[in-house]
Amino acid sequence: MIEELWESTIESLVGLGSVVRFLLRLVAELPRGLMRIDLVAQQIYNAGALSLVIIMLSGLFVGMVLGLQGFELLQRFGSEEALGTAAAIGLVKELGPVVTALLFAGRAGTALASELGLMRATDQLSAMEMMAVDPIRRVVVPRFLGGVIAMPLLAAIFSVIGIYGAQLIGVQIMRVDAGSFWSQMRASVGLSDINEGIVKSCIFGVACSLIAVYEGYYATPTAEGVGRATTRTVVTSAVVILFFDYLITAAFL
Amino acid sequence: MRKTRTLNLGTGTFVLLGFAALFFLTTQTTSRGLSFGSKPHYDLTAKFDNVGDLKVGAPVSMSGVEMGRVTKIGFDSKEYKAVVTMRMDERYNQIPTDSDASIYTQGLLGGKFIGLTAGGADTYLKDKDQIDFTQSAFVLENLIGQVLANFAKNPSQSDSAKSAPDTPAAAAPKATEKKQ
Numbered sequence: 001m002i003e004e005l006w007e008s009t010i011e012s013l014v015g016l017g018s019v020v021r022f023l024l025r026l027v028a029e030l031p032r033g034l035m036r037i038d039l040v041a042q043q044i045y046n047a048g049a050l051s052l053v054i055i056m057l058s059g060l061f062v063g064m065v066l067g068l069q070g071f072e073l074l075q076r077f078g079s080e081e082a083l084g085t086a087a088a089i090g091l092v093k094e095l096g097p098v099v100t101a102l103l104f105a106g107r108a109g110t111a112l113a114s115e116l117g118l119m120r121a122t123d124q125l126s127a128m129e130m131m132a133v134d135p136i137r138r139v140v141v142p143r144f145l146g147g148v149i150a151m152p153l154l155a156a157i158f159s160v161i162g163i164y165g166a167q168l169i170g171v172q173i174m175r176v177d178a179g180s181f182w183s184q185m186r187a188s189v190g191l192s193d194i195n196e197g198i199v200k201s202c203i204f205g206v207a208c209s210l211i212a213v214y215e216g217y218y219a220t221p222t223a224e225g226v227g228r229a230t231t232r233t234v235v236t237s238a239v240v241i242l243f244f245d246y247l248i249t250a251a252f253l
Numbered sequence: 254m255r256k257t258r259t260l261n262l263g264t265g266t267f268v269l270l271g272f273a274a275l276f277f278l279t280t281q282t283t284s285r286g287l288s289f290g291s292k293p294h295y296d297l298t299a300k301f302d303n304v305g306d307l308k309v310g311a312p313v314s315m316s317g318v319e320m321g322r323v324t325k326i327g328f329d330s331k332e333y334k335a336v337v338t339m340r341m342d343e344r345y346n347q348i349p350t351d352s353d354a355s356i357y358t359q360g361l362l363g364g365k366f367i368g369l370t371a372g373g374a375d376t377y378l379k380d381k382d383q384i385d386f387t388q389s390a391f392v393l394e395n396l397i398g399q400v401l402a403n404f405a406k407n408p409s410q411s412d413s414a415k416s417a418p419d420t421p422a423a424a425a426p427k428a429t430e431k432k433q
Contacts, residue, residue, distance in 0.1 A: 041260075041264050042260060042264075044264050044267065045263050045267070048264075048268075048271070049263040052267060081359050081364050150267070150271075152275075153274070153275070154271065156278055157274040159278060160274040160277050179311065179312045179319070180310075180311070180312065180364055180366075182310065183309065183310025183364070184308070184364050186281075186282065186283060187308050187310075189282045194283065198275075
């Protein structure tokens with residue numbers, strides 16, 4: 001029993017170590033990866049542009065719910081005008097980066113992991129090595145970079161759409177004064193709040209992309225292994241995102 | 254060739270949208286705001302002893318109907334008063350010259366806004382005119398101070414003693430104690 005526990009602890013430490021080593025290898029290859037900017041652009045398209053619709057739709061609905069719930073809550077204290085502030089702070093600092101990262105893990109992370117896993121399973125990665133093409137440089141680094149670049153942009157789009165969603169419910173339907181909504185928001189949202197959101201989404205971008213490419217690259221080369229890599233990508237990403245979210249929030253306070 | 258084109262278009266659109274969103278967040282949701290476009294309007298000013306936490310962008314209304322916005326809050330260092338500039342909608346250009354402006358609070362914890370009350374004059378306020386009759390923001394601390402001072406002077410004859418019989422009885426001894 002204790003033996004097993006010990007074994008699994010050692011196993012997870014080994015896993016963590018290999019993730020960190022993989023990250024270092026990716027960072028070492030970054031300059032060369034940036035030389036092939038066309039490959040990176042293609043991955044920004046895959047990870048970012050193709051996630052746009054789901055991000056925008058979710059942003060709209062999250063913003064609308066915030067508008068509704070925020071209005072309901074603030075109305076009890078007779079300060080509905082603070083709705084703009086509440087929605088903007090909530091979206092920019094918390095919901096924008098976190099929900100975007102979770103959606104990103106589900107939409108782009110799984111795609112990355114299964115793509116790389118399938119490449120591994122069908123020996124495409126080994127074939128590249130045979131041709132003296134480094135698969136990390138040619139395949140993994142552009143995918144990683146694409147995810148890292150796409151995430152903050154997606155989070156910003158999410159927040160903006162969300163604020164308009166909250167405005168739609170609060171101002172158009174619940175009749176909060178539009179001027180108060182925006183002016184109170186402008187008065188109380190600072191650049192530091194926006195910085196916090198950007199820092200968060202950059203870190204989530206690194207974490208999500210790293211987990212996805214790592215799981216895919218080291219997937220067991222079977223159909224089952226690819227499936228398991230995809231599942232693990234989502235689960236690990238979700239836990240890591242929420243953990244880092246807490247850490248960064250605490251660091252910014 | 255065709256495929257690269259759509260790819261480039263998609264990537265370009267996405268990156269542009271992303272940066273537009275970042276730009277929007279930094280300029281439109283924070284105090285470093287920029288504003289675009291304007292409807293026909295005219296400006297009025299009013300001097301207040303105290304504007305409390307009135308903010309730029311707060312509504313200016315008469316009878317509850319919004320007629321304009323506060324565009325600037327300055328300070329007159331000769332009279333030691335706050336100078337509030339209001340941008341009024343051109344549709345409401347028949348505000349009598351002897352109207353008065355007061356600062357009210359929206360809700361219990363809400364922001365401040367300016368309420369206008371129409372006067373009886375036949376002439377109307379024009380662009381760059383000043384509203385002479387003003388009433389300052391209601392500052393809770395000052396009001397509490399006044400009430401306490403009132404109780405200290407004459408605990409038995411206070412006005413609010415009639416409306417709220419319990420609180421003055423409790424508050425009055427404290428107030429007198431402080432005085433002593």
